[in-house]
Amino acid sequence: MLLPSARAVRGVVLIFLLLVAGCAKKLSDPLVVELHSEIAVGEPDYVMTVQEFRAEFERNSKTAEEKYTGKVLEIAGTVLSTSRDDADRGMVLLGTGDRLEFWPVCTCLFQDRNIAEKVGKKQTVRVRGRYARNFAFRMLVGCVIVEKGPETLVHITAEQLAREYTADSEACEAQYKDRTLIVSGEISAVKTDENKVKFVELKGDGTTVIEVRHVDLGGKWPVDYKVGDKARMVADMLTIRNEKGLLVVIMDVALDGE
Numbered sequence: 665m666l667l668p669s670a671r672a673v674r675g676v677v678l679i680f681l682l683l684v685a686g687c688a689k690k691l692s693d694p695l696v697v698e699l700h701s702e703i704a705v706g707e708p709d710y711v712m713t714v715q716e717f718r719a720e721f722e723r724n725s726k727t728a729e730e731k732y733t734g735k736v737l738e739i740a741g742t743v744l745s746t747s748r749d750d751a752d753r754g755m756v757l758l759g760t761g762d763r764l765e766f767w768p769v770c771t772c773l774f775q776d777r778n779i780a781e782k783v784g785k786k787q788t789v790r791v792r793g794r795y796a797r798n799f800a801f802r803m804l805v806g807c808v809i810v811e812k813g814p815e816t817l818v819h820i821t822a823e824q825l826a827r828e829y830t831a832d833s834e835a836c837e838a839q840y841k842d843r844t845l846i847v848s849g850e851i852s853a854v855k856t857d858e859n860k861v862k863f864v865e866l867k868g869d870g871t872t873v874i875e876v877r878h879v880d881l882g883g884k885w886p887v888d889y890k891v892g893d894k895a896r897m898v899a900d901m902l903t904i905r906n907e908k909g910l911l912v913v914i915m916d917v918a919l920d921g922e
Contacts (some may be wrong), residue, residue, distance in 0.1 A: 708736045709735040711738045712740070714740065714741035717739055718760075721802065735795055738790060740788070740811075741788070743756055743788075743816075748777055753777065754777050756774070756807070757772070758789070761786065770791075773803060780844075789809055789811065789812050789813065822867060825913075827868075829872045830871045844899075847897050848896045848897075850892065850893070851864050851867075862878075864876050873911065877912060877913070897919065899913045
């Protein structure tokens with residue numbers, strides 16, 4: 665059986681992130697908005713794994729919806745991705761940890777807009793929140809993380825990342841392609857491409873150019889960066905091989921505090 669390439673998999677996940685962020689911002693259901701305004705504290709009504717959660721909906725989705733809506737659930741799973749939606753809520757997508765998993769079992773919204781710097785892809789977590797459905801997405805809102813497995817986040821400076829890429833681009837990509845990176849550095853350029861999409865460059869090692877693009881393909885940036893600004897970004901790393909010395913970083917979140 666032919667399996668999709670790693671680049672194709674990341675492309676599908678990127679498209680999904682754009683879709684889920686767009687839907688998550690449209691929390692027009694008054695119940696959903698109300699539930700998200702409160703942090704889920706106290707003992708949960710139900711404790712389960714993402715596999716058990718998914719199985720209940722597969723057996724009878726209507727019964728599961730009635731059972732869980734508004735209830736506090738505590739769900740254990742694996743982080744598929746982290747981000748921030750257009751309404752500035754922190755977002756964690758939970759899955760089973762399967763290798764080719766594109767669609768999350770549960771989307772978790774946090775009042776902590778910087779949740780993306782606290783957990784990384786492939787990290788096991790236990791999340792507590794109130795269940796609500798928004799469009800096609802099964803969601804926990806007002807979430808908190810109550811337990812975390814071994815750390816998977818990679819903290820790295822832009823200069824170090826550039827040095828590693830210059831030394832061996834293939835090894836660099838292999839090391840970081842499935843990791844969540846927190847990249848810190850200095851803005852060396854602010855540019856617009858031929859499609860009028862804004863992007864920035866981070867100061868590298870003098871050989872490799874680090875080009876940073878936001879996950880929103882419309883070119884919307886959460887921060888108006890200027891040359892010389894310090895920045896910290898939560899990112900998935902992708903490379904473009906048809907131009908030597910160019911490392912493209914796809915940013916999900918620009919972190920506060922810079």
